[in-house]
Amino acid sequence: MKIKKRRDSAYRTPNYARLWSAQVFSSAADGVWLIALPLLVLDLTGSKILVGVISFIELVPLTFGMFTGPLIDSLRKKSILYLCNTGRAVIMILLAVLSANGLLTVWIIGVCAFCLSLQSMLFSPAKVALIPLLVPQKHLDQATSLINTSELIGLIVGKLISGVLIAAIPFGLLFFINGTAFFVSAVFIAFIRISESAGLKSKGAEALKTGYRMLKSNSSWMTAVGYFFIVNLVIAGFISVMGPILAVERFHENYSVWFAIMYSMFQGGMLLGNLAVFFKWNTKRLERLYPRTLTAVGLLMMFLFFSLNGLECAIFLVLGVIISYIDVQTVLxxxxxxxxxxxxxxxxxxxxxxxxxxxxxxxxxxVLLVVMDADYIFLAVGLTLTLTFFILSVRQGMQRDAGKKANQYF
Incomplete structure (x- = not known):
């Protein structure tokens, strides 16, 4: 009798399954606090400016990325993951207790947002570095893709849950539930069985200096980095600062639900952008991609000047597709x-x-919120992007045509 051999795959590796489960709880919990904290600041103060300040504090740890590589290489990855999620669980429970007793202030929220973001920034690369230690080499692509996809889906689900629950339960209870999710994630990580020794001390400063010299000497790399920087400069604050303000001004009583939907649509768009590359819808002409897509981003932002009766969500979806597509193409x-x-x-x-x-x-x-209304910010930023990058795209086309004519002449 012929016995059918069971197909070996990444998700049937017990240790990987535990990491995947930890990722699901962790990313969903991240989605909750990313929605809840700016809305909590609005609820406590009614200040649009303070929402921007908290968003700035939350994003600062992302600039520490150059130091994470040497740190992660020199420590046990499992320990980093466990400590990050245990720490985030403690912070969320602390927020729950303070909120329930009416003791929360904007600056306590700012410190907690900074610490949550810092731990999230450490968690992600440590998780990616741990995957090759848990699955066979032949399943590495499958395992990494599954983790990345589940992370995006977890963020979307967490943000939707957050928006609904904010409208139904107190912030304190929401934070307690979120802290429990981080704790469950830490438990899954604790049960990962792996023999992992601490790495050697990395010569991070020397490596970074070498990388800087190489990057500076390559004009194509510098151009790509410049455009990539502009993309983040335009979009990050747009989502974290202008998103909640747009929800409050357009949707009033149901602002928490609508902000969660808009943010989730943006994440859904990012998932679609990743799938576009997965199905080989890629480009070989990155220098053309940036001006054209940034022109499209500007046009979409200009539309937000008008009240669109819920179609704002569709704009956030398309923006997510564009930004994700740019991100992946640049990394490739x-x-x-x-x-x-x-x-x-x-x-x-x-x-x-x-x-x-x-x-x-x-x-x-x-700063823009200090000097103008939100609607005019959408119009001003969108118009600036559209004109700047449309003109640049046209100039590129004229230069290509001139180059073709010159080649034909010779």
Whole structure:
């Protein structure tokens, strides 16, 4: 009798299954606090400016990316994951207790947002670094893809849950539930069975200097980094600062639900952008991609000047697709052009430069809120992007045509 051999796959590896389960709870819990904290600030103060300040504080840890590589290489990855989620569970329970007793202030929320973001920033690369230790090499692509997809889905679900629950239960109870989710994630991580020794101390400073010299000497890389920085400068603050304000001004009593939907639509768009690349809808002309897509981003932002009766969600979805597509295409470009032996140090430097645009974005939108209404910010920023990058795209086309004519002449 012939026995059918069971197919070996990544998700049938017990340790990987535990990591995947931990990721699901962790990303959903991240989605909850990303929605809840700015809305809590609005609820406590009614200040749009303070929402921007909290968003800026929350995004600052993203600029520490260049230091995470050496740290993660020198410590046990499982320990980093466990400590991050245990720490986030403690912070959420603390917020729950303070909220229930009416003791929360904006600055306590700011400190907690900074710590939550810092731990999230450490959790993600440590998780990716742990995957090759848990699954066979032949299943590495499948395992990494499944983790990334579940992370995006978890964020979407968490944000939707957060928006609904904010309208139904007190913030304190919401934070307690979220802290429990982080604790459950930490328990899954604790049960991962792996023999992992601490890595050697990394020469991070020397590696970064080498990466900087290589990056500076390549004009194509610098151009890609510059555009990538602009994308983050435009979008990060738009989502974290202008998103909740748009929800409050357009949807009033149901603002928490609508903000969660808009944020989730943006994440859903990012998932679609990833799938576009997965199905080979990619580009070989990155220099054309940036001006055209940033022109489209500007046009979409200009539409938000008008009250669209819920169609704002569709704009957030399309923006998510565009931004995700740009992100993935840029990473693929560097993967194909940077020498393998230098990829870690150069990408850590690129990541840090690009991520600096995110807190700057939150600060810029906050300053704009001081001098003009939100609707006019959408119009002004959108018009600036549209004109700037449409003109640049046209100039590129004229230069290509001139180059073709010159080649034909010779």
């Amino acid at each position: 470009y560097f993967q194909k052009t940077v020498p393998t032996e230098y990829f870690g140090r150069i990408f850590a430097l690129i990541f840090s430069i690009v991520k600096m645009g995110e807190p700057l974005s939150a600060a810029a939108y906050t």
